Amino acid sequence: MDEIDISKAIIEDFIKNFLDNLTVDVAIIGAGPSGLMCAYRLAQSRIKVAVFERQLRAGGGMPGGGMMFNSIAIQKDILGLFGELGISVRKYNEQIYVANSIETISALCYQAIKNGARIFNLMSVEDVVIRTDKICGIVINWSAVNWSKLHVDPLVVKAKFVVDATGHDAEICRIFEKKMEKKLITPTGSVAGEKSMWAEEGEKQIICNTKEVYPGLFVCGMAANAVFGSPRMGAIFGGMFLSGEKAADIIKEKLISLHR
Numbered sequence: 221m222d223e224i225d226i227s228k229a230i231i232e233d234f235i236k237n238f239l240d241n242l243t244v245d246v247a248i249i250g251a252g253p254s255g256l257m258c259a260y261r262l263a264q265s266r267i268k269v270a271v272f273e274r275q276l277r278a279g280g281g282m283p284g285g286g287m288m289f290n291s292i293a294i295q296k297d298i299l300g301l302f303g304e305l306g307i308s309v310r311k312y313n314e315q316i317y318v319a320n321s322i323e324t325i326s327a328l329c330y331q332a333i334k335n336g337a338r339i340f341n342l343m344s345v346e347d348v349v350i351r352t353d354k355i356c357g358i359v360i361n362w363s364a365v366n367w368s369k370l371h372v373d374p375l376v377v378k379a380k381f382v383v384d385a386t387g388h389d390a391e392i393c394r395i396f397e398k399k400m401e402k403k404l405i406t407p408t409g410s411v412a413g414e415k416s417m418w419a420e421e422g423e424k425q426i427i428c429n430t431k432e433v434y435p436g437l438f439v440c441g442m443a444a445n446a447v448f449g450s451p452r453m454g455a456i457f458g459g460m461f462l463s464g465e466k467a468a469d470i471i472k473e474k475l476i477s478l479h480r
């Protein structure tokens with residue numbers, strides 16, 4: 221076995237996948253639970269979707285569970301989804317069920333990839349591409365470049381739709397707002413910032429906060445609550461799944477109307 225063949229196999233496989241994903245239907249930024257859920261549902265509908273994740277591993281805040289106790293709480297209304305993904309759950313009381321955070325994120329990751337989503341880890345999104353008042357792509361660089369503060373120019377991925385699933389920081393919306401000085405489709409026209417803990421309200425509001433906030437730019441998960449000024453909810457994750465699913469549903473409709 222030649223070591224050069226091992227190296228060539230890896231490089232060629234990666235480059236092929238990377239080239240294949242320079243133009244996608246949907247680019248999702250952030251491989252946390254909401255971004256992965258969105259990717260899973262889109263991929264199930266044979267939509268070309270790529271997820272860009274800054275960190276070495278996918279999962280965002282989920283593997284850490286609640287304060288590093290690696291269990292998560294979920295609500296009854298997403299038990300069907302957990303069944304579909306093959307994740308074991310335990311009833312805690314009438315309202316709360318618990319699951320292992322590693323099992324949950326692994327199942328979601330696996331199913332997203334198996335259904336055709338591509339996840340690019342160790343890549344950071346540092347800007348968006350805009351054409352005549354529509355976002356139509358993202359600007360990417362190796363996370364190591366950003367962490368090292370090296371001056372290395374980025375590359376571009378074109379997408380019909382971009383999803384900000386970057387969690388608490390709502391990074392993409394903030395970058396867009398700051399650089400373009402344009403109004404987002406929010407009550408204040410800008411990112412309101414996340415509010416303090418109120419689990420029930422946070423979980424309720426995240427669903428209606430999941431929407432298009434500028435032509436071509438969608439927000440889901442914790443980023444949706446940050447953009448619209450809604451509360452955080454702690455380590456209960458039903459809303460993250462439902463928000464990712466809702467973003468996928470809206471985008472599917474948009475793609476259908478684009479092709480009509």
Ligand code: 48H
Binds near residue numbers: 253417454457
């Ligand atoms: C590439 C990026 C960039 C970038 C960030 O934080 P996440 O897990 O996000 P959600 O919304 O799917 O889930 C939120 C949940 O984990 C959580 O934090 C909860 C429920 N908190 C409640 C509370 O009260 O605290 O994942 C976001 C991912 C992360 O993996 C980031 O590394 C990644 O996005 N990311 N990737 N380019 N510019 N910014």
